[in-house]
Amino acid sequence: MEATRRELDASTLRKPPSTAISRGRASVGAILLRQLLRSIGNPPIEFELPWSGEQVASATAARGHVRIKDRRTLFGLLRNPQMNFGDAYSKGQIEIEDDLIAFMTALFAIFSSPGPRPLTTRIAEWMRVRRRNSLAGSRDNIHKHYDIGNDFYSLWLGETMAYTCAYYRTPQATLDEAQTAKMEHVCRKLRLSAADTVIEAGCGWGSLALHMVRRYGAKVRAFNISKEQIEFARRRARDEGLDGRVEFIEDDYRNISGSCTAFVSIGMLEHVGRGHYPEVGRVAQRAMVAEGRGLIHSIGRNQPAPLDAWIERRIFPGAYPPSIGEMMQIFEPENLSVIDVENIRPHYARTLQDWLERYERAVDTVRAMFDEDFVRMWRLYLAGSVAAFETGTLQLFQVLFTKSGNNAIPWTREYMYPR
Amino acid sequence: MEATRRELDASTLRKPPSTAISRGRASVGAILLRQLLRSIGNPPIEFELPWSGEQVASATAARGHVRIKDRRTLFGLLRNPQMNFGDAYSKGQIEIEDDLIAFMTALFAIFSSPGPRPLTTRIAEWMRVRRRNSLAGSRDNIHKHYDIGNDFYSLWLGETMAYTCAYYRTPQATLDEAQTAKMEHVCRKLRLSAADTVIEAGCGWGSLALHMVRRYGAKVRAFNISKEQIEFARRRARDEGLDGRVEFIEDDYRNISGSCTAFVSIGMLEHVGRGHYPEVGRVAQRAMVAEGRGLIHSIGRNQPAPLDAWIERRIFPGAYPPSIGEMMQIFEPENLSVIDVENIRPHYARTLQDWLERYERAVDTVRAMFDEDFVRMWRLYLAGSVAAFETGTLQLFQVLFTKSGNNAIPWTREYMYPR
Numbered sequence: 011m012e013a014t015r016r017e018l019d020a021s022t023l024r025k026p027p028s029t030a031i032s033r034g035r036a037s038v039g040a041i042l043l044r045q046l047l048r049s050i051g052n053p054p055i056e057f058e059l060p061w062s063g064e065q066v067a068s069a070t071a072a073r074g075h076v077r078i079k080d081r082r083t084l085f086g087l088l089r090n091p092q093m094n095f096g097d098a099y100s101k102g103q104i105e106i107e108d109d110l111i112a113f114m115t116a117l118f119a120i121f122s123s124p125g126p127r128p129l130t131t132r133i134a135e136w137m138r139v140r141r142r143n144s145l146a147g148s149r150d151n152i153h154k155h156y157d158i159g160n161d162f163y164s165l166w167l168g169e170t171m172a173y174t175c176a177y178y179r180t181p182q183a184t185l186d187e188a189q190t191a192k193m194e195h196v197c198r199k200l201r202l203s204a205a206d207t208v209i210e211a212g213c214g215w216g217s218l219a220l221h222m223v224r225r226y227g228a229k230v231r232a233f234n235i236s237k238e239q240i241e242f243a244r245r246r247a248r249d250e251g252l253d254g255r256v257e258f259i260e261d262d263y264r265n266i267s268g269s270c271t272a273f274v275s276i277g278m279l280e281h282v283g284r285g286h287y288p289e290v291g292r293v294a295q296r297a298m299v300a301e302g303r304g305l306i307h308s309i310g311r312n313q314p315a316p317l318d319a320w321i322e323r324r325i326f327p328g329a330y331p332p333s334i335g336e337m338m339q340i341f342e343p344e345n346l347s348v349i350d351v352e353n354i355r356p357h358y359a360r361t362l363q364d365w366l367e368r369y370e371r372a373v374d375t376v377r378a379m380f381d382e383d384f385v386r387m388w389r390l391y392l393a394g395s396v397a398a399f400e401t402g403t404l405q406l407f408q409v410l411f412t413k414s415g416n417n418a419i420p421w422t423r424e425y426m427y428p429r
Numbered sequence: 430m431e432a433t434r435r436e437l438d439a440s441t442l443r444k445p446p447s448t449a450i451s452r453g454r455a456s457v458g459a460i461l462l463r464q465l466l467r468s469i470g471n472p473p474i475e476f477e478l479p480w481s482g483e484q485v486a487s488a489t490a491a492r493g494h495v496r497i498k499d500r501r502t503l504f505g506l507l508r509n510p511q512m513n514f515g516d517a518y519s520k521g522q523i524e525i526e527d528d529l530i531a532f533m534t535a536l537f538a539i540f541s542s543p544g545p546r547p548l549t550t551r552i553a554e555w556m557r558v559r560r561r562n563s564l565a566g567s568r569d570n571i572h573k574h575y576d577i578g579n580d581f582y583s584l585w586l587g588e589t590m591a592y593t594c595a596y597y598r599t600p601q602a603t604l605d606e607a608q609t610a611k612m613e614h615v616c617r618k619l620r621l622s623a624a625d626t627v628i629e630a631g632c633g634w635g636s637l638a639l640h641m642v643r644r645y646g647a648k649v650r651a652f653n654i655s656k657e658q659i660e661f662a663r664r665r666a667r668d669e670g671l672d673g674r675v676e677f678i679e680d681d682y683r684n685i686s687g688s689c690t691a692f693v694s695i696g697m698l699e700h701v702g703r704g705h706y707p708e709v710g711r712v713a714q715r716a717m718v719a720e721g722r723g724l725i726h727s728i729g730r731n732q733p734a735p736l737d738a739w740i741e742r743r744i745f746p747g748a749y750p751p752s753i754g755e756m757m758q759i760f761e762p763e764n765l766s767v768i769d770v771e772n773i774r775p776h777y778a779r780t781l782q783d784w785l786e787r788y789e790r791a792v793d794t795v796r797a798m799f800d801e802d803f804v805r806m807w808r809l810y811l812a813g814s815v816a817a818f819e820t821g822t823l824q825l826f827q828v829l830f831t832k833s834g835n836n837a838i839p840w841t842r843e844y845m846y847p848r
Contacts (some may be wrong), residue, residue: 119834141500181840312763312833334770338754342732347821348753351770356836402834414731415821417775421600422762427846428601 029083039084040064041134051120056112059084067410077105096320096394101385111363111387114397136203145262160215161241165323167191171215174277174307175406176360185364188357189425193221198426199350201408202226203274207298209233209270211263211290216243222249223255231297233266264289266332266414270297274306279308280336288334289337294411295344296425301418303410304346309358310337310405318394325391330405341411349419350410358406359399458503459483465507470539478503491621493532498523515739519806529808530782533816564681573640579634579661584794585787590634591662593696593726594777594825604783607776614639617845618769619691619827621645621720628652628689628716630682630709631697633655635662635675642666642674649675683708689716691723696757698727699748705759706751713830714763718839722792722829723765728777729753729824737813750823760830768838769829777825778818 036044043057043066056072058065061081064235078084083103096326098104106113160171167173168185176188177195198219203209204227213219213232214237222228234240239259247253263278273294282290294304309331316322317329334351340346369376378386398404412419443470455463462476463486475491477484480500497503502522505513514545525532525792579590581609586592595607596614605670615637623646632638633649635658641647653659659679666672682697692713701709728750735741736748753770760767788795788811796804819824 024697151470179841179843180841188757312764312766333757333761334767335754335757338752338757342752345731347731347772347824349772349774350772351767352755352767352842353768354841355766355768356838356840373648401835405766417819419775421775422596422773423771424598424846427843429848 017082038063053120054259070319075107075114077169078414079103096390099384099390109202110393111396114394115400118397118401157381160238163381165372166365170217172217173214176361178357178360196305200227200305206271208272208308211275215239216246218276219256220246220252223252233259234259235262254291263293267291269299271299271302272297274305279333283330284336288343291340291344299410300413301416303412305410310407345414346411346412347414348409350407353405355399355405358398362392362396391427415429456481457769459485461507462541463662463779472536472539492528492535498522511738515675518809519802527811530815533813537816537822552632559666579657581798584791585784589636591636592633595780597776597779615724619724621647626684627691630694634658637768639665639673641663642671652678652680652682654681670830685712685716688718690718693724697723697725699750702749703755707762709758710763718833719832722831724829726827729826738795764833765830766833767830771827774818774824774826778815781811781815
């Protein structure tokens, strides 16, 4: 809101207006909304304020139509747009008369180049995320997101129950095929075989661990602090008769003990928090044998910036998507050698689209399990995430690494792409 | 020498000696040398001091035998081992009775995990490298290394005259095959075609620029501040009749103008200096069109550390090999999106071995062109570099990037590995 206030202090009447208001005498709310739109770069969005009959639109052709239910919602939005947009949408106080993904993509396209933020803001954000991811804090954060019910996630994650970016070898691949291809891609990068003992940090519902045992005959110890996920994974292992070669351990990555030839972590780093990256590196360094291979897969960014405030509050408490530079705080202090970084950003936009489609097909069941607010909140999160990956606001990095000076590595990366 | 002095202050007599001296009463020089060896972790090296008849060896079985010519050389070595070892070797004041690569590998294996250095040292190093790479400083530094004669480099670089890490698709590939494969690998990563206009920052003797024109029909503008290299490259272009599609420009990367669909820089970043990385990013951002692709290929490290002092002084003034985290200062401030990082470290050990072999075959010509000191200095540099890449002291990174939100990128990396 800083920019809005600053613009209001100066007289804006002398400048030609870049947004149009439908009536001659605009209400205070409409004027402030116009200022807000201008301050964020005039997104092509039209707002309808039904209580006053006003329309506020950017001068450029509107691609999105937003109906704000009442004056209170409008002033909430003006006060803290980042937080209150999501909440108001969830409660049905904001209606979007368009394809939600297209709308969010238009918004993110404007925000995708985050400007510099004051140092104090950055420090405050860092402290907040750091504090939240103590051992107890992490357990609480993870519980909030992942323990809302295996039944809920199984409605739309597909049969693998993998809740991370899939890998579409061709754009025609289905979600299930792409999730399996992702696991294969990871196993190939790690050159997995039956001789391997794997440690997995953050195993979700166990799909990768089970794949490694089933397909490669590796021995896996998989860690997770979500009780519901661990129980689900153990049941799957027993049902498949794989429980002799896989151990699902309900514990924090910082408590990982024992050694491994392959260290893997898919979609956990987002929850670790910046201040804890060196701990992840120490854990990997301690666990990996001299010729061990490691792979970390995480949502990230082109440049450091905090997670969207609404997502962080309502969906992923304590989460932070790092830039590659920030991720290097895992590897560099330990002198670990990064041998490959792959950015598969477009695959996450596609994965989220597939999830959203399945989610919408199951929406009546979701409504019956929770309520309409939850349905809308989760829809906004999925559609917004598609937009974030589509516009490059978020990235997806897979980082392959070994110990320093390990010469038992393949000559080229052709082994990752079998004929 | 800090560590040595500290150890001498404390009485070392109470501790069992970890190095052995051949005579009962050791000379001061022998005692200090023993301390030095201990302080750097007792490398398996035996020293011979012929003027006193002493042998100083680490307790572990010696794998290297070093003959120090006189007392003056020994005290020079004790005073500043990193600088004076190289100089004394070059002047023949130190003789190594072993395979030089094996000897250097043993040394680097001990040094490969650089410990923390005081902040003041780091700042001083940074200032030094930064100051050296002003526009005028860069020209002087590059002149020192690259303008010592095209005739000299053509003795051992092979027919491509590429003076950067090659890419051995198989370990059986020859140097020339591997250099051509490197150029192909880079062009494939960039998805080069006849529709492309390329800007190359730091083009050496022009081999990549010419390859891009000859093989792909691209249009190339290639920049370099080495007068001798630019003249050589222009001659090659004329001889091949390619000068209509390639322009070799004697200018600094900071003065690059115009736009391109592909931005490439192979082996220049090492000479840029840490403080200038954001300038490289600004140049790439300014030059690349919206769907442009960029590739930067550079020597690097697992973690930040200065270049070996002797190499920096005698061979590559102003050079600095960055960690990936440091390299990100090119991309992150500009919101450029890194889509692929490949570390081909073992390929540089192999490239340097091939260069060293050719160098030794041409050593009589080198001696006639320069002198014995130069022959030995260059031999030490090449053998030491093999060891640095072999042990993981140095890495080789290829970073592929685009502008943020560019969705015109391939679905997977399979396109880099044609069947």
